[in-house]
Amino acid sequence: xxxxxxxxxxxxxxxxxxxxxxxxxxxxxxxxxxxxxxxxxxxxxxxxxxxxxxxxxxxxxxxxxxxxxxxxxxxxxxxxxxxxxxxxxxxxxxxxxxxxxxxxxxxxxxxxxxxxxxxxxxxxxxxxxxxxxxxxxxxxxxxxxxxxxxxxxxxxxxxxxxxxxxxxxxxxxxxxxxxxxxxxxxxxxxxxxxxxxxxxxxxxxxxxxxxxxxxxxxxxxxxxxxxxxxxxxxxxxxxxxxxxxxxxxxxxxxxxxxxxxxxxxxxxxxxxxxxxxxxxxxxxxxxxxxxxxxxxxxxxxxxxxxxxxxxxxxxxxxxxxxxxxxxxxxxxxxxxxxxxxxxxxxxxxxxxxxxxxxxxxxxxxxxxxxxxxxxxxxxxxxxxxxxxxxxxxxxxxxxxxxxxxxxxxxxxxxxx
Amino acid sequence: xxxxxxxxxxxxxxxxxxxxxxxxxxxxxxxxxxxxxxxxxxxxxxxxxxxxxxxxxxxxxxxxxxxxxxxxxxxxxxxxxxxxxxxxxxxxxxxxxxxxxxxxxxxxxxxxxxxxxxxxxxxxxxxxxxxxxxxxxxxxxxxxxxxxxxxxxxxxxxxxxxxxx
Numbered sequence: 001x002x003x004x005x006x007x008x009x010x011x012x013x014x015x016x017x018x019x020x021x022x023x024x025x026x027x028x029x030x031x032x033x034x035x036x037x038x039x040x041x042x043x044x045x046x047x048x049x050x051x052x053x054x055x056x057x058x059x060x061x062x063x064x065x066x067x068x069x070x071x072x073x074x075x076x077x078x079x080x081x082x083x084x085x086x087x088x089x090x091x092x093x094x095x096x097x098x099x100x101x102x103x104x105x106x107x108x109x110x111x112x113x114x115x116x117x118x119x120x121x122x123x124x125x126x127x128x129x130x131x132x133x134x135x136x137x138x139x140x141x142x143x144x145x146x147x148x149x150x151x152x153x154x155x156x157x158x159x160x161x162x163x164x165x166x167x168x169x170x171x172x173x174x175x176x177x178x179x180x181x182x183x184x185x186x187x188x189x190x191x192x193x194x195x196x197x198x199x200x201x202x203x204x205x206x207x208x209x210x211x212x213x214x215x216x217x218x219x220x221x222x223x224x225x226x227x228x229x230x231x232x233x234x235x236x237x238x239x240x241x242x243x244x245x246x247x248x249x250x251x252x253x254x255x256x257x258x259x260x261x262x263x264x265x266x267x268x269x270x271x272x273x274x275x276x277x278x279x280x281x282x283x284x285x286x287x288x289x290x291x292x293x294x295x296x297x298x299x300x301x302x303x304x305x306x307x308x309x310x311x312x313x314x315x316x317x318x319x320x321x322x323x324x325x326x327x328x329x330x331x332x333x334x335x336x337x338x339x340x341x342x343x344x345x346x347x348x349x350x351x352x353x354x355x356x357x358x359x360x361x362x363x364x365x366x367x368x369x370x371x372x373x374x375x376x377x378x379x380x381x382x383x384x385x386x387x388x389x390x391x392x393x394x395x396x397x398x399x400x401x402x403x404x405x406x407x408x409x410x411x412x413x414x415x416x
Numbered sequence: 417x418x419x420x421x422x423x424x425x426x427x428x429x430x431x432x433x434x435x436x437x438x439x440x441x442x443x444x445x446x447x448x449x450x451x452x453x454x455x456x457x458x459x460x461x462x463x464x465x466x467x468x469x470x471x472x473x474x475x476x477x478x479x480x481x482x483x484x485x486x487x488x489x490x491x492x493x494x495x496x497x498x499x500x501x502x503x504x505x506x507x508x509x510x511x512x513x514x515x516x517x518x519x520x521x522x523x524x525x526x527x528x529x530x531x532x533x534x535x536x537x538x539x540x541x542x543x544x545x546x547x548x549x550x551x552x553x554x555x556x557x558x559x560x561x562x563x564x565x566x567x568x569x570x571x572x573x574x575x576x577x578x579x580x581x
Contacts, residue, residue, distance in 0.1 A: 024557070024559055037440075037443045037444075037485070038484065038485065038486070040445070040446055041446030041486055041487070041490070044446055045568075045569060048569050048573075049569070049572055049573060049576060050573075051576050064440075064443070065443075065444070070444070072444035072445065073444050075444075076444050076445075120484055120486075121483075121484055122482065122483050122484040122508055124484075136484040136508050137484060137508060137511065138484055138485075138486035138508060138511060138512035138515060139446065139486040140486060140512070140515045140516060140568045140569070141511060141512070141515060141568065143572075144568055144569075144571075144572040144575075147572060147576060148572060148575055148576060148579065150575075152559075186431055186478060186481060187431070187477055187478035187481070187504060187506075190478065190504055190506070190507065191507050217482075220478060220481065220506060220507070222507055275431060361435075361440040361483075362439070362440055362441065363439070363440035363441035363442075363443065380433075380435070380482060380483075382433045382435045382436065382482060383433075383435070383436055383458060383459055384435060384436070384439055384458040384459075385435055385440075389458040389459070
């Protein structure tokens, strides 16, 4: 019987001819990533092993609470620096050298087709856009994986998602994944692997595909994989570390379910509080906003910034709104500077900050007060996600964020 | 791990995410006792002050969704929670809990706040004596039961020994 992409990648890394859903396998990992928040508990656990890490597989990225917000986060970030020094781990991306961990994993060539990558951050599933099986784990597991280079996996059932047709104006990867989550719900892919196909997916930029894979976890999935094509190989040229071999599903691979969508029916969407499944067309909702946030591993890439800047060009952010722009990496920031996008944002009265997780998780900057609303290009709108328990986050694509920043209420950019 | 537990219920709805269990601003330590002080702070402010050792959490589907933060099951362990019962769990939360020794039971249970449950892990039963209801659940697969029993740290040490040999 044929295998899906996730099954093949797990089989290869477990040294087996084939695997089937529900089977538990021990598989060899290509990389193990931790960030500053999940790193500290991992390093504490690691010391219990009395072993050295497999140095070339470990990637340490400071992104959540750097530059440090307080003494506790400073100590936490220091624990990562100390760990990197103690074990001479070269893949350590500190302040001023990196950005949001998933963007760095992709930009620096750790993520590639066919690879098996784990990270102590739930959005590790982002690299599925490059044809990798990547998934989030906890801190203790990350410690264990750094020591042994292996981890156990339950082989997931695979669901197939086909999006065919042409996408409308200002409809992005974000809208496709929100549309899907709106359909299947936040536990619609629990323990599953999502595989994405169809002409609309093929037509997307790699950046938009990363948005889709990034939010697979918002449907509960283990991973969200897109078959890699020449857009991926072009991106990886001169960037990827080592060799890689793309993996594709067999013709007779078995899927638990198949979901089909017509791209023409997908419009710029918004996910209302407090779940990513609460989606409605942006044009059908009428609420004022206090903050507009553009950034994160979901939508903080140069393509996202270009899209927002084009809408903001020559305009001003609404006087009742503060707009915050956080490029996802140093490299994105540099490109945005070179292309004049930063100037456009600043001329529009947006606040631009250095590459970190920024306001996404509500513990560092851009924190919301009680009753405030934010339209955000991020991935989660949970209760209190960005601050006060009575604040609200509306998830949307970068174009909707920019359009809403101008009007002061949630706006479909096609209505500007 | 205890084979039988008796605990008082804290009832939660569906899709409880790990941001609710422990808000991101407290993710500056991995210490279970410290994290427990802020468990469910936004959605259930009475939890941290009133939770007692041995209490159980009963929730609806998809408990522990969202962020991979192991701080979430650590906060529950620190609060003295002896077991979480829900029809389904988010996968990272599930792994994290087993790894650090917080037992999870996949089962749909009706009992509300304050009910007292007897959970028998070996026989796969949950008894709500007062309501006169008994529930059954399939025990964890052997592999996971061993992991829960031994803990990930010890398990990894043994694996490293084997790899050396």
